[in-house]
Amino acid sequence: xxxxxxxxxxxxxxxxxxxxxxxxxxxxxxxxxxxxxxxxxxxxxxxxxxxxxxxxxxxxxxxxxxxxxxxxxxxxxxxxxxxxxxxxxxxxxxxxxxxxxxxxxxxxxxxxxxxxxxxxxxxxxxxxxxxxxxxxxxxxxxxxxxxxxxxxxxxxxxxxxxxxxxxxxxxxxxxxxxxxxxxxxxxxxxxxxxxxxxxxxxxxxxxxxxxxxxxxxxxxxxxxxxxxxxxxxxxxxxxxxxxxxxxxxxxxxxxxxxxxxxxxxxxxxxxxxxxxxxxxxxxxxxxxxxxxxxxxxxxxxxxxxxxxxxxxxxxxxxxxxxxxxxxxxxxxxxxxxxxxxxxxxxxxxxxxxxx
Amino acid sequence: xxxxxxxxxxxxxxxxxxxxxxxxxxxxxxxxxxxxxxxxxxxxxxxxxxxxxxxxxxxxxxxxxxxxxxxxxxxxxxxxxxxxxxxxxxxxxxxxxxxxxxxxxxxxxxxxxxxxxxxxxxxxxxxxxxxxxxxxxxxxxxxxxxxxxxxxxxxxxxxxxxxxxxxxxxxxxxxxxxxxxxxxxxxxxxxxxxxxxxxx
Numbered sequence: 001x002x003x004x005x006x007x008x009x010x011x012x013x014x015x016x017x018x019x020x021x022x023x024x025x026x027x028x029x030x031x032x033x034x035x036x037x038x039x040x041x042x043x044x045x046x047x048x049x050x051x052x053x054x055x056x057x058x059x060x061x062x063x064x065x066x067x068x069x070x071x072x073x074x075x076x077x078x079x080x081x082x083x084x085x086x087x088x089x090x091x092x093x094x095x096x097x098x099x100x101x102x103x104x105x106x107x108x109x110x111x112x113x114x115x116x117x118x119x120x121x122x123x124x125x126x127x128x129x130x131x132x133x134x135x136x137x138x139x140x141x142x143x144x145x146x147x148x149x150x151x152x153x154x155x156x157x158x159x160x161x162x163x164x165x166x167x168x169x170x171x172x173x174x175x176x177x178x179x180x181x182x183x184x185x186x187x188x189x190x191x192x193x194x195x196x197x198x199x200x201x202x203x204x205x206x207x208x209x210x211x212x213x214x215x216x217x218x219x220x221x222x223x224x225x226x227x228x229x230x231x232x233x234x235x236x237x238x239x240x241x242x243x244x245x246x247x248x249x250x251x252x253x254x255x256x257x258x259x260x261x262x263x264x265x266x267x268x269x270x271x272x273x274x275x276x277x278x279x280x281x282x283x284x285x286x287x288x289x290x291x292x293x294x295x296x297x298x299x300x301x302x303x304x305x306x307x308x309x310x311x312x313x314x315x316x317x318x319x320x321x322x323x324x325x326x327x328x329x330x331x332x333x334x335x336x337x338x339x340x341x342x343x344x345x346x347x348x349x350x351x352x353x354x355x
Numbered sequence: 356x357x358x359x360x361x362x363x364x365x366x367x368x369x370x371x372x373x374x375x376x377x378x379x380x381x382x383x384x385x386x387x388x389x390x391x392x393x394x395x396x397x398x399x400x401x402x403x404x405x406x407x408x409x410x411x412x413x414x415x416x417x418x419x420x421x422x423x424x425x426x427x428x429x430x431x432x433x434x435x436x437x438x439x440x441x442x443x444x445x446x447x448x449x450x451x452x453x454x455x456x457x458x459x460x461x462x463x464x465x466x467x468x469x470x471x472x473x474x475x476x477x478x479x480x481x482x483x484x485x486x487x488x489x490x491x492x493x494x495x496x497x498x499x500x501x502x503x504x505x506x507x508x509x510x511x512x513x514x515x516x517x518x519x520x521x522x523x524x525x526x527x528x529x530x531x532x533x534x535x536x537x538x539x540x541x542x543x544x545x546x547x548x549x550x551x552x553x554x555x
Contacts, residue, residue, distance in 0.1 A: 088501070189498050195530040196363060203363035204526045247498045247537055251519065254541030330542070 008058045009034060010117070014073035014134055025241035027300050031070050035296050036061040037307050037352045038233040038273050043317040046213070050220060053231035053277045057353060061275055064114035065229065066107060067292060068162060073134050075162050075184075075243065082183040082244050083159075088191040089246070090155050092167075092179035099167045099179065100154040101144055102281035103288050107157045132160055154179055163275075163292035166190070168198075170285055175221060177201055184243035184293050186236045186272065187250070187327065206321045221278060224287060229279040236326040237335070238272045241295050260331035265338035266299030269331060271311070298335065302342040304354045309346060312339035364527040365480070367466065367487040370458055372397050377454030379406040381429075382444050382469050384437065384461025385413065386489035388420035391460065395427060403429045407447060411440040411465075437465060441472050448476040460486040464494030464505055467532025480529060491554040495523055496533040503533055509550035511539045520547045523554075 017024045027035070056062025061069075083089055092100060108130055112121040120131040126143045137160065141148040149156050158165050158181035166180035174197040182190040193201040198218045205214075224230065238245055239256040260268055272295050279288040302308035315328075315336050323332055349355055370390045372379070379402060381391055388410060398406070406429035412420065413436055425431050434440035448457070457473055459466045466485050473483055492506045502516025510523040514536060521536030528535070540547045 189535070191501070192496070192498060192526070192528050192531065192535055196528070200363035200527075200529075203361055204524060247535075249499075250541045251499065251538050251544075254538070255544070257542050 009060070009063045009067075009069070010115070011068060011070050011072065012117075013070065015070050017071070017074045019074070019078045019241055019243040023240045023242070025071070025074070025295065027296055028070060029303070030059075032296065032300050032303055033354055034059060034061055034069060035294055036233060036273050036275050037271075037304075037310075038235040039310055039314045040350065040352045042310055042313040042348055044314050044319070044322075046322070050217070050230050050232045053229035053279075060353065061292075061294065064110070065277065066110040066114065066161065066290070067275070068111060068115055068118065072162055076135060076159060078243050079159060079181075079183045082246075083181075086246075086248060089183045090158070090181045091190050091194040092152060092154055093195060096154075096167055096169065096179040096284075096286070097146070097152075099169065099281055099284035099286035099288075100152060102284050102286065103165070103167060104153040104157040105143070106279060106281070106288060107161050111161070135160060154181065161290075163290050166289040166291070167281075168287040168289060170222065170287060173222065174198055175218065175287060180289075182291075183246075185246055185291075186238075186274070187245060187247050189247045191248075206325050221287065224278060224280045226280045226282055229277050231275060231277040234274040234276055236272050237328055237331075238270045238295060239268050239331070241270055241297065243293070243295075257327065257330045260334050262334055262338060265331075265335050266302075267297060269298045269335050269338075270295045271298070271301055298338065302339070305342075306348050306355050308339065308342035309344065310348050312336045312343050315339070361525045361527060364525075365466075365470075365485070365529060367463075367485040369486045370394055370460055370484055372402055373456045373484065374402070375454075376456035377405060378451060379429075379456050379458065380444070380447055380451070381406065381408045381458045381460075382440065383408065383410045383420075383424070383459075384440070384465040384489070385411070387460030387462075387465070387486065388412075388424055389460075390486040390488050391427075391458070392420070392423055398427060398429075400428075403427060406430065408432070409434065409440055409443055409447070411435070411437055413437070437468065441468055444469060445472050445475070448473065448478070451476075456482075456484065458484045460488050462489045462492055463487055464492060464532070467494055467529070470529065471532050474530075493523055493554050494533045495521065495536040496528070496531050497521055497536045499538060503531070504536070507534075507536075508554045509552045510554075511547055511550055512536075 019025055053065055061067050108121045112119040118133050122129040128143050129140045131138045164182045164184050166177050168175040169178045176197050177193055180190050199214060202214050242253055245253050275292040277290045281288055301311060323329055408424055408429050408431045410424055411434040421433055459469045470480055492508050494505055495507045496503050497514040499519055500517035504515040511520045514521050519538045520540055522539040524535040524537050526535045
């Protein structure tokens with residue numbers, strides 16, 4: 001095994017960086033190898049690719065079920081800024097309060113278990129104490145009593161968890177997106193979609209419905225068991241390391257897509273991966289959907305030779321409808337041309353991890 | 356009539372009387388009057404005696420249905436515009452009991468707004484009987500400023516609130532009773548294609 005993976009993932013320091021303005025976001029060499037590269041073979045294939053969400057390769061994004069990395073503090077600051085400008089990024093329908101508490105418990109326990117040097121949860125009956133050292137939080141509250149927290153439980157814990165979060169209610173043989181905090185989304189609006197069922201919120205996605213993908217995925221998820229979360233990877237590309245690529249702010253980030261040139265691909269074009277995990281919630285029987293995002297610019301991608309070879313091959317085989325849906329049309333070829341300089345044509349090993 | 360399949364868009368199966376209901380409330384807009392008149396044969400005296408018709412002629416070329424609706428013999432009330440009709444519907448529902456059936460017919464935008472009123476009274480949308488009549492005009496929420504523009508017949512169109520040019524995405528929110536409008540020239544400001552009259 002590569003020595004980079006001999007130590008477990010244990011972030012000690014957090015980068016000071018921005019996801020807007022001067023876009024100072026970058027990955028350390030360790031965090032590049034931590035990245036969940038989404039392609040396990042050299043050509044693109046659409047699949048639901050759901051697998052058990054169990055602890056994976058040490059050092060990788062799969063080591064801990066709720067992953068915290070060097071971007072934690074900066075991401076939470078960006079999220080707070082998004083929410084200050086647009087409070088509708090947080091939504092919770094009234095019947096979701098029990099699922100909110102379920103979520104708070106799960107995210108506190110998982111983070112405290114994986115990163116005891118960062119988070120501590122002390123439970124004494126319904127009297128809980130939560131310490132979040134990176135953000136300087138030390139709160140004592142009564143579990144189940146919303147008046148004892150400064151915000152609604154979901155609002156409170158989402159501001160301390162990397163990744164977008166949606167909560168689903170399960171009823172009438174369907175899943176309903178009835179709460180969430182979505183500040184780093186790939187062009188979908190929680191404010192518009194809240195209250196929709198599984199088929200409704202996926203309505204704008206091309207190709208997949210005809211393939212029956214959503215029918216099969218829903219059937220699978222309705223049977224999700226407590227304590228057996230599942231995950232899948234999804235991906236797109238983003239110009240500049242901007243977390244908030246919401247439809248609400250499309251006029252702000254849309255022009256970025258016209259700025260890609262052969263000279264700046266390495267700096268501007270980012271592979272954006274979502275490690276999506278789904279968890280059954282114990283009291284509400286709802287479902288937690290964590291959309292944990294990772295971004296890596298092209299000249300970071302190619303520091304891993306296997307990924308530098310594979311990415312252009314995958315991009316060349318992506319169907320045009322999906323390239324359009326993902327918003328890649330304007331810069332896909334420029335990016336492929338740039339990446340091809342890093343593809344010597346050698347075969348690649350199976351799987352997603354670096355050699 | 357719906358010509359395409361959008362998975363987030365409701366289906367409007369058509370009006371049919373629920374014979375066991377203790378009360379029937381019909382909220383009709385424009386050509387929606389025809390949806391009720393077409394099933395007049397199933398309106399028995401017993402049904403009519405338990406019915407309330409709320410009607411607004413404007414909005415979708417509907418004129419002259421007042422007389423025909425009044426002739427049915429149910430309690431009848433006409434509103435000058437959609438807004439007071441929705442206010443009256445709100446009052447009627449607040450005084451309704453179990454066993455009340457709600458029927459909605461007219462443009463999609465009207466049905467969507469009336470459905471919001473119903474939802475506020477805890478009525479399950481699946482229990483509301485609906486029929487789409489009249490214009491295909493869409494009610495569209497601007498995803499940027501959140502303002503709603505009524506009666507959109509073309510895409511792209513100019514948001515009546517923030518002035519951005521929006522294309523109408525085939526994505527419908529029941530909660531908002533609206534389609535989603537997204538800025539069409541965000542990537543290249545000014546590059547707006549000519550509008551197409553898609554929803555007449």
